[in-house]
Amino acid sequence: MNQPLHHPTRVVNRGDRLFRGILRLFGLVVLAIALLILVELWEVARPSVERFGLRFLIETQWDPVREQFGALPFVYGTLVSSLIAILLAVPLGLGVAFFLSEMAPRWLREPVSFLVELLAAIPSVVYGLWGLFVLVPIIRSLELAILRTGLSRVPLFSGAPYGIGMLSAGVVLAIMIVPTVAAVSREVFRAVPDSQREAALALGATRWEAMKVVFDYGRPGIVGAVVLAWGRALGETMAVNMVIGNQPIISASLFSPAHTMASVIASEFNEAVEPMHVAALAEIGLALLGLTLLLSALARLLVLRVERRSRGRQAAQGVTSP
Amino acid sequence: MAVPIRVEHLNAAFGPFQALHDVTLTLPARQVTAIIGPSGCGKSTFVRCINRMHEETPGGRVWGQIYLGDEPVYGPDVDPVVIRRRVGMVFQRPTPFPTMSILENVVAGYTLLPGRPRDLESLAERSLRQAGLWDEVKDRLRDSPLNLSGGQQQRLCIARALAVEPEVILLDEPCSSLDPISTAKVEETIMELAQRYTVVLVTHNIQQATRVSQHTAFFLLGRLIEFGPTEQLFTNPANEQTEAYITGRFG
Amino acid sequence: MSQEPLAATHLPLSRWGISRRQLEGRIRRRRWADRIIRGLMVASVVVVLIPLFSLLIYVGRSGIQGLDLAFFTQLPKPVGMPGGGMANAIVGSLILVGLAAAIGVPVGVMAGVFLARSTSRLADGVRFVAQVLNGVPSIVVGLAVYGLMVVPMQTYSAWAGGVALALIMIPLVTLNTEEMVRLVPRDLNEAALALGVPAWLATLRVVVRTALPGILTGIMLALARVAGETAPLLFTALNNAFWHQGLSNPIASLPVTIYNYAISPYPEWHQKAWTGALVLVAMVLITNVLARFFGRSRYDRR
Numbered sequence: 001m002n003q004p005l006h007h008p009t010r011v012v013n014r015g016d017r018l019f020r021g022i023l024r025l026f027g028l029v030v031l032a033i034a035l036l037i038l039v040e041l042w043e044v045a046r047p048s049v050e051r052f053g054l055r056f057l058i059e060t061q062w063d064p065v066r067e068q069f070g071a072l073p074f075v076y077g078t079l080v081s082s083l084i085a086i087l088l089a090v091p092l093g094l095g096v097a098f099f100l101s102e103m104a105p106r107w108l109r110e111p112v113s114f115l116v117e118l119l120a121a122i123p124s125v126v127y128g129l130w131g132l133f134v135l136v137p138i139i140r141s142l143e144l145a146i147l148r149t150g151l152s153r154v155p156l157f158s159g160a161p162y163g164i165g166m167l168s169a170g171v172v173l174a175i176m177i178v179p180t181v182a183a184v185s186r187e188v189f190r191a192v193p194d195s196q197r198e199a200a201l202a203l204g205a206t207r208w209e210a211m212k213v214v215f216d217y218g219r220p221g222i223v224g225a226v227v228l229a230w231g232r233a234l235g236e237t238m239a240v241n242m243v244i245g246n247q248p249i250i251s252a253s254l255f256s257p258a259h260t261m262a263s264v265i266a267s268e269f270n271e272a273v274e275p276m277h278v279a280a281l282a283e284i285g286l287a288l289l290g291l292t293l294l295l296s297a298l299a300r301l302l303v304l305r306v307e308r309r310s311r312g313r314q315a316a317q318g319v320t321s322p
Numbered sequence: 323m324a325v326p327i328r329v330e331h332l333n334a335a336f337g338p339f340q341a342l343h344d345v346t347l348t349l350p351a352r353q354v355t356a357i358i359g360p361s362g363c364g365k366s367t368f369v370r371c372i373n374r375m376h377e378e379t380p381g382g383r384v385w386g387q388i389y390l391g392d393e394p395v396y397g398p399d400v401d402p403v404v405i406r407r408r409v410g411m412v413f414q415r416p417t418p419f420p421t422m423s424i425l426e427n428v429v430a431g432y433t434l435l436p437g438r439p440r441d442l443e444s445l446a447e448r449s450l451r452q453a454g455l456w457d458e459v460k461d462r463l464r465d466s467p468l469n470l471s472g473g474q475q476q477r478l479c480i481a482r483a484l485a486v487e488p489e490v491i492l493l494d495e496p497c498s499s500l501d502p503i504s505t506a507k508v509e510e511t512i513m514e515l516a517q518r519y520t521v522v523l524v525t526h527n528i529q530q531a532t533r534v535s536q537h538t539a540f541f542l543l544g545r546l547i548e549f550g551p552t553e554q555l556f557t558n559p560a561n562e563q564t565e566a567y568i569t570g571r572f573g
Numbered sequence: 574m575s576q577e578p579l580a581a582t583h584l585p586l587s588r589w590g591i592s593r594r595q596l597e598g599r600i601r602r603r604r605w606a607d608r609i610i611r612g613l614m615v616a617s618v619v620v621v622l623i624p625l626f627s628l629l630i631y632v633g634r635s636g637i638q639g640l641d642l643a644f645f646t647q648l649p650k651p652v653g654m655p656g657g658g659m660a661n662a663i664v665g666s667l668i669l670v671g672l673a674a675a676i677g678v679p680v681g682v683m684a685g686v687f688l689a690r691s692t693s694r695l696a697d698g699v700r701f702v703a704q705v706l707n708g709v710p711s712i713v714v715g716l717a718v719y720g721l722m723v724v725p726m727q728t729y730s731a732w733a734g735g736v737a738l739a740l741i742m743i744p745l746v747t748l749n750t751e752e753m754v755r756l757v758p759r760d761l762n763e764a765a766l767a768l769g770v771p772a773w774l775a776t777l778r779v780v781v782r783t784a785l786p787g788i789l790t791g792i793m794l795a796l797a798r799v800a801g802e803t804a805p806l807l808f809t810a811l812n813n814a815f816w817h818q819g820l821s822n823p824i825a826s827l828p829v830t831i832y833n834y835a836i837s838p839y840p841e842w843h844q845k846a847w848t849g850a851l852v853l854v855a856m857v858l859i860t861n862v863l864a865r866f867f868g869r870s871r872y873d874r875r
Contacts (some may be wrong), residue, residue, distance in 0.1 A: 036717065240856070406768065
C-alpha cells in the first residue's frame with residue numbers, strides 16, 4: 001500500500017451499541033423525570049396561575065373560604081425561618097468543618113463526622129416530634145426570659161411566648177442543615193492545598209491565622225455551601241410544619257406563629273375541596289420549586305468554580321497522577 | 323501460530339495532536355522487539371494501535387494499516403474485539419481484577435464472556451506456568467490477587483493475557499512499577515514468551531532492551547527513527563539521534 | 574503545633590520600630606485570639622451534638638415505653654382504647670420503600686453508569702439535572718406525583734407513594750453511582766478490553782462489579798433516606814387505618830402515622846408517635862451503619 005488509507009476505525013460491536021443505547025435511555029429518563037415534575041406541577045397549578053398570576057405572591061390575605069389566595073405570608077415565613085436557620089447554622093457548620101479538617105486529631109475525626117452525618121439521616125418527622133415536645137418548651141422558657149428582661153418593646157421580641165412559632169422553626173431548621181454546611185465546607189477546605197496552610201504557618205502565623213488563609217481561599221465554595229443549605233431549609237416541610245404554628249401571619253416578632261410555603265401545602269392540600277384552593281397550593285409549590293432551583297443552580301456553580309480552580313492548580317503543580 | 327506484524331504508514335492522533343507520523347516497519351515473529359524512545363515519543367501509542375486500544379482513548383484516531391500475518395487489523399469489517407483476542411496486552415501498572423481470585427483472573431478472558439468453556443483449571447495452570455508464576459501461587463489460587471507482590475501481579479496479568487491464546491503479546495513498560503528482583507523475573511518470562519509468540523516490549527530502559535530483545539525500534543517525536551537488530555542498533559547506530567539517545571545525551 | 578514562646582530577643586526589633594515589650598504584647602494577644610477561636614470551634618461541635626443526643630435520648634426513652642409485641646403485630650386502636658400498634662404502618666412503609674427501590678434502583682444505577690461512561694453533552698445535561706433534582710423539596714415531588722398519578726387514577730394509592738419516593742431516590746442513586754464508577758481506575762477497563770472482552774461486558778462485569786460495594790452503600794443510604802420521608806406521601810399514599818388493600822389503594826406508612834399521632838391532642842397517641850419514631854430512627858440508623866460498614870469501596874480515596 002503506497003497511500004495511507006483513511007479508515008473509519010470504529011466498528012462498534014452490536015452488543016456495545018445496544019448497551020450504549022440502553023444507558024442513554026436511562027439518562028434520558030432522568031431528564032424526563034425533571035420535565036414531568038415541572039409539567040405536572042404546572043398542570044395542577046394552572047387555574048391559579050391563570051387567575052392570579054404573579055400578583056399571587058404579593059397578596060397578603062389567605063382565606064380559602066372566601067377564595068382569597070395571597071401567598072405572601074408563606075413566602076415571608078419561608079424566607080425568615082430559613083434566614084434564622086442560616087444565621088445559626090453557618091457559624092456552627094463552619095466551626096465543625098474547621099474542627100474536623102484543621103484541628104481534630106485523627107482518631108476523633110471519624111466518630112465526630114459520623115455523628116454530624118447522623119443529624120442529616122434523622123427523618124424530618126422525628127425532628128418535628130422532638131421539636132414539638134422537647135424544643136418548643138425550651139424555646140418558650142427562653143422567650144419568657146427575654147420578655148422579663150423588658151426587651152418586649154423591641155418588635156422582634158414582642159408578643160406572647162407561645163414557644164411555637166418562627167423562632168422554634170428557625171432553630172429546628174438550623175439543626176437540620178448544619179450537616180450540609182459542615183459537609184460541603186469540609187470538602188471545600190479539603191480542596192485547599194496544604195501548601196497554602198504551610199506557607200502561612202511557616203511565616204509565623206498562629207493556627208487561627210492560618211485558618212483565615214484557608215477560609216479566604218475557599219470562600220466561593222463556602223458561599224456555595226451556604227446557598228445549598230439554604231435551599232434545603234426552604235424546602236423542609238414536616239419539622240417546620242409541626243413547630244411553626246401554621247398561621248398565615250406576617251409579624252416582625254420572632255415569637256409569632258407563622259407558616260411557610262412547604263408547610264401550608266402539607267397542612268391544607270388534603271383538606272382543600274375547592275379546585276382553586278388546590279391550584280393555589282400547587283402554585284405555591286411551583287414558586288417554591290422556582291426558588292430552590294435558583295438557589296441550587298447558584299450553589300452548584302459556586303462549588304464547581306472552586307473545584308475547577310483547585311483542580312487547575314493541582315494540575316499546574318503536577319500533583320495529578322501521570 | 324505466531325505471526326509477524328506488518329505496519330504500513332501508520333498514523334495516530336489524539337484529537338488535533340498527531341502522536342504518530344507515517345510509521346512503517348515489520349516486527350518479526352517469535353522474537354522480542356523492543357520499542358524505545360523518550361517519554362512522549364509515541365511508543366505507547368504505537369503498541370496501542372496494534373491491538374486497537376488507541377481508539378478507546380477519547381479523541382483517539384488511527385489511519386494507515388497494520389497486518390497480523392496477512393490479515394488487516396483496521397477495516398470496516400474488522401471487529402476490534404477479535405483483534406484483541408489475537409493480540410494480548412500487559413500494561414504499565416499491574417491490573418489484576420480486584421473482585422476476582424487469582425484463578426478467576428487468569429481465566430477472565432473466558433469467564434467475562436457469555437457461556438462457560440470447560441477445563442478452565444488446566445488452562446489456568448498452563449498459563450501460570452508459562453508466566454513463571456505457577457509455583458508461587460499454586461497453593462493460593464482462591465486468594466485475592468491484591469495480596470501478591472507487584473511483580474507477581476504483573477506476571478499474573480501476563481498469564482491472563484496468555485490464557486486467551488493470542489498470537490502477539492504487547493508489553494507496555496511492564497516493569498516500570500517493579501523492583502529490580504521482580505523485574506528480573508518478568509524479563510525472564512518475556513524471553514521465554516518469545517519462543518512461541520511475537521513479543522513487542524515498550525521500555526524506557528535501554529539496558530532492558532539490550533537484555534531481552536532481538537530487534538529494537540527507536541521512536542522520537544512520533545516518528546520511527548531507526549529500526550534494526552538490537553545489537554547493531556546499540557553498537558553501531560545509523561542515525562545520530564539514536565546515538566544521542568542511547569548514549570544518554572537526551573531523553 | 575506547639576505554642577513555644579517566640580525568642581523575641583533575636584528579632585530585629587529596631588527595624589520594625591517597636592519595643593520588645595510591644596512585640597511580646599502583640600504575640601500574647603495573637604496567642605489568646607488563637608486559643609479563643611479554637612475554643613469556639615470545639616464549642617460549635619458540642620453545640621451541634623447536643624440536639625442529636627437530646628433527640629436520640631428522648632426518642633429512646635419515650636419510645637421504649639410503648640414498645641411491645643403488639644406494636645409490631647396489631648392495627649392502631651381508636652383513641653381511648655388501650656393497646657394496639659402500628660403494624661399496618663410498618664408493613665406499609667416496607668411496601669412503599671420496596672416499590673421505590675424496584676423503580677428507583679435500576680433507573681438510578683443505569684443513569685449513573687451512563688454518566689460515568691459517557692463524555693457527551695447529553696451526559697453533562699443529565700448530570701446537571703440530577704443535581705438540581707436532588708435539591709427539589711420532597712413536598713414538591715409529592716405535588717407533581719399527585720398530578721401525575723392521583724388525579725388520573727382518581728384515588729390515592731401505594732403506587733403513587735412508591736413513585737414519589739422513587740423520584741426522590743433516583744438523583745441520589747444516580748450521582749452516587751457515577752462517583753463510585755469513576756473511582757474505578759481506567760486501567761481495569763482497558764485490561765478487560767485488551768483481553769478481547771466487548772466494552773459492555775467490560776463495563777458491567779469489571780468496572781461496575783468493582784464499584785459495586787460503593788454503589789450498594791449509596792442505594793442503602795438512599796433507601797434509609799426515603800424510608801423517613803413524610804411530605805411526599807401526604808397526598809400520594811395518604812394513610813390507612815387498616816391493613817393494605819392492594820397497591821391501588823391508600824396505604825399507611827410509618828412517617829405519616831407518626832405525624833398524624835404527633836399533632837393529635839391525645840397523650841396516648843403522642844406515646845405511640847414516640848414509639849413509632851423509635852422504630853423509624855432505629856431502622857434508618859441501622860441501615861446507615863450497615864451501609865458504611867459494608868460499603869468501603871476498595872478505591873474509595875477517603
